[in-house]
Amino acid sequence: MKRYAIILAAGKGTRMKTELPKCAYPLLRKPMIAYIVENIQNTGLFDEILVVVGHKREVIRDILGDKVTYVVQEEQLGTGHAVMVCEPFLADRNSDCMILPGDMPLVDTKLIENAIQQHAERRHDLTIVTTKVEDPDGYGRIIRNDSGYLDAIIEHHEATSSQRTINEINTGIYVGKASVVFDALSKINAHNTKNEYYLTDIVGVMKANKDVIGTYFLKESYKAMGVNDLYALSIAEAKLRLNINKELMLKGVAMINPETITIGHNVIIEENVIIHPNTYITGNSIVRKGAQIGPNTEIHESIIGEGVLCRHSLVYNSIVEEKTTVGPFAHLRDGAHIGPKNRIGNFVEVKKSTTQENTKASHLAYIGDATVGKNVNFGCGSITVNYDGKNKYQTTIGDDVFIGCNVNLIAPIQVEDNALIAAGSTLNKNVPKGSLAIARAYQVNKENYIRDKNKDDEKY
Numbered sequence: 001m002k003r004y005a006i007i008l009a010a011g012k013g014t015r016m017k018t019e020l021p022k023c024a025y026p027l028l029r030k031p032m033i034a035y036i037v038e039n040i041q042n043t044g045l046f047d048e049i050l051v052v053v054g055h056k057r058e059v060i061r062d063i064l065g066d067k068v069t070y071v072v073q074e075e076q077l078g079t080g081h082a083v084m085v086c087e088p089f090l091a092d093r094n095s096d097c098m099i100l101p102g103d104m105p106l107v108d109t110k111l112i113e114n115a116i117q118q119h120a121e122r123r124h125d126l127t128i129v130t131t132k133v134e135d136p137d138g139y140g141r142i143i144r145n146d147s148g149y150l151d152a153i154i155e156h157h158e159a160t161s162s163q164r165t166i167n168e169i170n171t172g173i174y175v176g177k178a179s180v181v182f183d184a185l186s187k188i189n190a191h192n193t194k195n196e197y198y199l200t201d202i203v204g205v206m207k208a209n210k211d212v213i214g215t216y217f218l219k220e221s222y223k224a225m226g227v228n229d230l231y232a233l234s235i236a237e238a239k240l241r242l243n244i245n246k247e248l249m250l251k252g253v254a255m256i257n258p259e260t261i262t263i264g265h266n267v268i269i270e271e272n273v274i275i276h277p278n279t280y281i282t283g284n285s286i287v288r289k290g291a292q293i294g295p296n297t298e299i300h301e302s303i304i305g306e307g308v309l310c311r312h313s314l315v316y317n318s319i320v321e322e323k324t325t326v327g328p329f330a331h332l333r334d335g336a337h338i339g340p341k342n343r344i345g346n347f348v349e350v351k352k353s354t355t356q357e358n359t360k361a362s363h364l365a366y367i368g369d370a371t372v373g374k375n376v377n378f379g380c381g382s383i384t385v386n387y388d389g390k391n392k393y394q395t396t397i398g399d400d401v402f403i404g405c406n407v408n409l410i411a412p413i414q415v416e417d418n419a420l421i422a423a424g425s426t427l428n429k430n431v432p433k434g435s436l437a438i439a440r441a442y443q444v445n446k447e448n449y450i451r452d453k454n455k456d457d458e459k460y
């Protein structure tokens with residue numbers, strides 16, 4: 001038997017009051033919809049994932065790529081309608097389907113697995129995941145009969161004031177037999193305050209059909225938090241941040257002022273790392289043992305080696321090897337690969353360049369499109385002049401090269417091993433091995449110049 005996941009992500013997210021489709025909003029710099037899809041995939045329990053898209057569907061497609069099958073819901077006529085449009089995509093009507101809203105980023109693999117397991121064990125036609133919350137405002141309420149069995153789900157807008165006091169809510173997650181769900185959906189209507197097809201109305205239809213409906217009760221209610229507005233987004237993000245940070249701290253990652261530290265969902269941080277305040281480490285980044293990161297540092301899609309010290313800096317799509325120091329105020333980007341025991345210091349930018357071990361650019365330098373050897377010293381203010389306004393050119397620097405202060409290396413250029421470049425030189429020719437290159441005007445001292453000049457001035 002096949003099992004499908006159906007994720008509802010076509011809604012505009014009117015309550016967000018902004019342009020981006022709701023499910024594309026990021027938490028810890030990762031879009032909301034990506035969490036649920038990734039967690040579903042990680043369970044390994046599904047044959048196919050269908051994502052219902054509509055409003056600004058291209059944004060959702062950009063995020064998820066070809067990991068899922070897209071089902072277009074042209075008009076957003078409600079959650080029931082969103083599931084209805086999936087029917088032609090389910091090749092096997094005898095399959096099971098799990099329906100999840102795309103606006104619940106805190107749903108984890110454990111919740112998905114447990115709901116599916118209970119549904120299978122109890123052989124229900126439909127299992128609805130419910131939970132209890134302190135503030136049920138906005139959620140569908142779970143109405144039970146005197147024996148405790150589910151009677152109905154009443155949407156907030158349709159509920160009477162006494163029903164609104166019920167704090168058991170519909171999480172919006174369901175597992176059911178596809179045939180039963182689609183049969184019930186064909187019988188619902190949009191006669192309600194919102195004129196929408198409510199998925200929750202299948203409960204009434206199924207009960208009339210004597211289908212068996214069960215509920216799975218979720219103890220950790222925060223996991224079912226639906227993000228409908230930007231305030232809820234901030235609360236969900238804070239919860240996620242806290243969970244990730246706590247888990248890391250218990251594994252031996254020290255955090256100073258952890259509420260100011262943002263670590264992404266896919267980041268790996270090894271033990272004995274210390275993270276200082278106001279630091280972001282996101283994307284598929286890895287931080288190896290003993291590194292110290294922050295304060296005020298951003299690391300995205302990058303690998304930071306053992307014992308690296310990285311302070312007040314930005315590192316994007318780059319690799320920093322062990323025992324290198326980065327910052328304060330350095331910027332590594334676009335495939336910078338810094339070798340071991342380097343020093344990339346104050347106000348140094350490195351772009352699409354590699355260095356071997358023990359190379360230093362301690363202050364005020366730009367290294368772009370360069371291949372740099374070991375034991376190279378970039379003096380303060382040295383620059384690879386890589387761009388002529390149209391094209392980018394390569395700089396190659398060998399081992400043990402000493403580059404004086406304020407040197408311009410006009411690319412394409414090659415500086416061979418052991419070369420020495422005099423401060424203030426602007427080079428546009430290659431430098432052979434072991435040479436001294438000097439390219440600057442000679443100094444002329446005009447003696448007594450100032451005194452004579454003042455005398456001249458007095459004449460006027």
Ligand code: UD1
Pocket residue numbers: 008009010011012013022023052073075076077078079080081082101102103138139140141153155169170171172197198199200225226228
């Ligand atoms: C829904 C449930 C409610 C539950 C709550 C849990 C219904 C009628 N109500 O309400 O019982 O307590 O979730 O969070 O199901 N969507 C579409 N197409 C549409 C409409 C919505 O794809 O035509 C998507 C949205 O993008 C969203 C999800 O379905 O990801 C849920 O829709 P939303 O409007 O947020 O439903 P709620 O009002 O929160």
Ligand code: CA
Pocket residue numbers: 101103226227228
């Ligand atoms: Ca919602």
